[in-house]
Amino acid sequence: MTNCLEVKDLQLSIRNKPILQDITFAVPNGKIMALVGHNGAGKSTTMKAIMGWQDKDEGEISIQGIQQDKHFLRYKTQFSYIPEEPLLMSELTVYQHFQLYGASYQIEEDLLNERVEYYTKEFEIQDKLSEFPESLSKGMRQKVQTICALLPEVPLLLIDEPFMGLDIYAAQFLIEELKNRKEQGTAILLTTHQLEKVTDLCDYYVLLSNGVISESGEIEAFSGLQRREVHDE
Ligand SMILES: Nc1ncnc2c1ncn2[C@@H]1O[C@H](COP(=O)(O)OP(=O)(O)OP(=O)(O)O)[C@@H](O)[C@H]1O
Numbered sequence: 001m002t003n004c005l006e007v008k009d010l011q012l013s014i015r016n017k018p019i020l021q022d023i024t025f026a027v028p029n030g031k032i033m034a035l036v037g038h039n040g041a042g043k044s045t046t047m048k049a050i051m052g053w054q055d056k057d058e059g060e061i062s063i064q065g066i067q068q069d070k071h072f073l074r075y076k077t078q079f080s081y082i083p084e085e086p087l088l089m090s091e092l093t094v095y096q097h098f099q100l101y102g103a104s105y106q107i108e109e110d111l112l113n114e115r116v117e118y119y120t121k122e123f124e125i126q127d128k129l130s131e132f133p134e135s136l137s138k139g140m141r142q143k144v145q146t147i148c149a150l151l152p153e154v155p156l157l158l159i160d161e162p163f164m165g166l167d168i169y170a171a172q173f174l175i176e177e178l179k180n181r182k183e184q185g186t187a188i189l190l191t192t193h194q195l196e197k198v199t200d201l202c203d204y205y206v207l208l209s210n211g212v213i214s215e216s217g218e219i220e221a222f223s224g225l226q227r228r229e230v231h232d233e
Contacts, residue, residue, distance in 0.1 A: 001028045004155050004187030005050070010059035012049055019045050020211045023059070027204070029155065032178070032188040034219065036195055037208035043191040046208070047158055050189070051081060064155050077105060079156040080149040084164050086141035088133040094144050095129040098151060105152035112151065119147040122173050139165045146170075150177065157181065159190040162198065175201060195222065 003026040010023035020042050027033045035043045048054035050061055052068060052075075061068040063078040080101075088097060095116070102112035120126040123143040125136075133141050142165040149157065157178070163171040178188060178201060192198055195205070205222050207215040215222075 001030075003027065004029045004064060005189060006060070006062045007046075007050065008060045010046070010049060010061065011057045012045060012054060012059075013057055014045075014054075018211065020049070020056075023208075023211075023213060025206050025213065025216060027156070027187040027189050029187050030182055030185045031203045032182055032190065032198075032201055033204045033206060034195060034198055034202045035189060035191045035206050035208065036193075036222075041208040042211040043208055044160065045211075047081075047160060047189075047191060050158060051079070052076065077152075078154055079158055080105075080152055080154050082146050082149045082157070082159040082162065084160040086133070086138070086145040086165075088141055088144060090133055093130050093132055094125070094136075097144060097148055098129075101148045101151050105154070107152060115151050116147070119150055123147060123170050139167060139170075142166055143170055146174065153184075153186075155185075155187060157186055157188045159188065161192060162190050 005027040007026070008024050010020055011018070012020040023046060025033070035046060037043055045054060049056050052072060063075055066075045066078060068075050092100065098112065098116045101107075102109070107115070116129075117126070120129065123146070125140055125143050128136060128140060128144075133144070136144070146166070162178075163174060166174065182188060190198065190202075195202075199219055202219045205216060205219050206213055207222075
């Protein structure tokens with residue numbers, strides 16, 4: 001079993017405040033890992049470090065053996081990301097968003113259109129291709145964002161709070177899609193506050209507490225979140 005994502009000794013501070021310390025974990029190809037922890041534990045910051053949106057102080061991150069620090073352009077074509085809240089551009093139509101992703105990931109036009117047709121039908125937004133984000137509901141915008149991330153067949157999917165804002169049909173479709181991707185060898189790292197909803201889907205977990213890994217292992221062994229101890233600073 002080879003690793004898709006490897007995070008080694010990640011240290012990260014924001015304005016001299018240490019946020020993440022000694023973060024080391026790996027997600028093998030074809031496996032799904034849940035990143036869990038209290039509010040402020042460092043889940044989103046870990047995701048941002050993996051995507052290169054937040055500079056790290058130290059550590060090494062690689063996807064399929066491609067190091068983030070050495071080959072960033074190649075590295076960033078190895079993953080796609082579904083954020084918790086849609087991050088669409090107001091000046092682009094739904095279809096233009098799909099075209100932008102198609103170009104970024106160098107998806108050939110016919111294949112792109114085939115996938116757009118498939119996913120927009122499954123997510124029931126096939127009549128929204130010419131709309132701008134402002135005329136869509138929040139759930140529809142989330143569907144567009146989700147489709148953007150599913151268009152490329154990348155080795156690693158990063159998902160912040162999956163199913164947020166999706167109706168039950170869309171959430172069910174996404175669960176099946178993630179299972180299929182996993183079967184095909186895709187590695188998935190997701191953050192969640194609702195582990196009970198994704199337990200069946202996940203293989204492993206990493207529990208972050210105050211910026212360090214306090215527990216990790218197979219999902220069956222997860223003992224649940226304990227109440228956070230509040231320390232005086
Ligand atoms: N831009 C920033 N400036 C200063 N501190 C930040 C910034 N972003 C995050 N932090 C701090 O980093 C820590 C980790 O935040 P992060 O957003 O990664 O937590 P999280 O586990 O994703 O939380 P949540 O479950 O609430 O989304 C928190 O103490 C937060 O205050």
